[in-house]
Amino acid sequence: MSELMGWVKQAWDARARNDNKQAAIAWAMVTALDPASADAKHNLGNALAALGRPFEAAQNFLDAIEIDPKRADSRVSLGSILLDLGQTANAKAIIDEALELDPASIQGAWNKSLVLLRQGDWQQGLRLFETRLLLERAMQPPVEAPLWDGLPFDGSLCVWAEQGIGDALHFARYLIPAAERVGKLTLIVHPELIGLLKHVFPAFEILPFGSPVTAERHVPLLSLAGLFGVFGPLPPYVQADPERIDAWRPRLDGSDFKIGFAWQGNPEHPADARRSYGLESLAPLLAFEGIRFISLQTNAEREPPPQVENFTHRLTDFSETAAVVSYLDLVITPDTALAHLCGAMNKPCWVGLRLGGDWRWGDAGKESPWYPSMKLFRQEQLHDWGTPMANMALALRALLAMREAL
Known part of the structure; x- marks a missing residue:
């Protein structure tokens, strides 16, 4: 086996065991030995993207396109990187190019749906959104039955x-x-x-x-x-169980101002390293006095500071979390399930959003198109949570001043 093919084998073996770091090293060696290989550049881009190195990944996708101008898959991957960096218009342009070259690209159609949904084109976006079910990683239906078309039937x-x-x-x-x-x-x-x-x-x-x-x-x-169709903001459609609310009353009843916090999502989520901001980022908010701080963070890697009450060992499911949220004046969280729980309950919630966040939050603005009780605090630069947290601190100061004036 030649040296080149040896590195190719190492790259694919690393990819098979989900070792993206070793895959990136191996593909980098392949590109060094065969700089004219568009495949190697493309695969190196995918490995770097999986490692959270979007700018290097984008450059490799561009290199692959330069080597092979007809390459659709590198355009799809580049579009995904641009979308993830909040460059929605540029993402749309490159994904459209990909679909012109390969109209049958499932990943391209799926990425196009995310672009359209982020831009608020619900009709076309939701039509293409169905292509997610054709992706290799898509979950399979739990029952063998025809797909429902939305029409009434008695079954x-x-x-x-x-x-x-x-x-x-x-x-x-x-x-x-x-x-x-x-x-x-x-x-x-x-x-x-x-x-x-x-x-x-x-x-x-x-x-x-x-x-x-x-x-x-x-x-x-x-x-x-x-x-x-898209309903937009709705009245509360999720309510906590009154029995669970009563069970929490001895711990949470009272007129003091209560804020619930979370700082991390599901670590298995592919974007969690970017969407979660870490406990230390909350320092400007935890510095306020006269507030009862309550941790809603489950599966935390470390304990919150002493001024934060920690009931999370009792939050065994979302029925318990909903009961606690019902007592809170405000919840502050990254883009996690907790944010959706608060929105569905119509409870005040401030959400810290990563740059190039999920399609449902759009590209700009402080209001959520889905939840009237929610405020969005967006990153302005990659990995920088300082600005959204500083903006939250200013908003919290104003909120407390209004509360004192009443």
């Missing part, structure tokens, strides 16, 4: 939450109109949401992933938006 429908907990809470707004069109609705969802959603939707059969289920039709939960 049974299985709705399944195919993405994260936050997505499930966000798109739970569509469950009532779906149920009104069918005879029976079964929801397959994350175990952490079972208790809360059984209280919110007592007429539904709600089961955790992996449960045996039979139904005459099925539909992914996130596909309901395309069937019913």
Whole structure:
């Protein structure tokens, strides 16, 4: 085996075991030995992107395109990088080029949907959003049945939450109109949401992933938006269980100003290193006096500082978290499931958003198009949480001043 092919083998072996660092090293050696290889440049770009090195990744995708101007997949990957950096217009242009070269590109169509949704083109964006179900990593339906087309029928429908907990809470707004069109609705969802959603939707059969289920039709939960249209802000559609609220009353009742905090999302999320801001970033907010600070951070890697009350060992599911949130005057969190819980409950929530955040928050603005009680505090530069936290501190000072004036 030649030296070149040896490094190629090492690169693919590293990729197979999800060792992106070693894959990047190996592909870099391949590009050094064969600088005219567009494939090597493209694969090095993918490895660097997975390591959170977007600018180096983008340069390698550009190099691949320069070597092979007809290369569609490098344009798709470059568009994804640009979208992730908040360069939505540039992302759209390069993804459109990719789709002209390869109209059948599933990843290209999926990336195009994210661009359109971020720009607020709901009709076209949601149409292309369905291509997510064709991706290799897409979750498979839990039941063998035809896909529901949204039309009324008297039979049974299985709705399944195919993405994260936050997505499930966000798109739970569509469950009532779906149920009104069918005879029976079964929801397959994350175990952490079972208790809360059984209280919110007592007429539904709600089961955790992996449960045996039979139904005459099925539909992914996130596909309901395309069937019913985008509602925009709604009245509260998630409520805490009164029994759980009563159970927390001895600990949380009172007139003192209470702020709940989280600082980290699910570490398994591919963007978590960028969307989570870390406990130390909250220092400007925790410096305020006269506030009762409460940690809502589950699975924390370390304990919060002494001025923060920590009940998280009792937050065993979202039914408990919702009960605690019902007592709070404000919640401050990254873009996590907690943000969607607060929005669905119509509780005041300030969300720190990474640069190039998720499509549902748009490109700019402080208001959420989905949740009227939510304020958005956006990063202005990659990895810099100083500005959004400083803006939160100013907003908190103003909020406390208004409270004292009442």
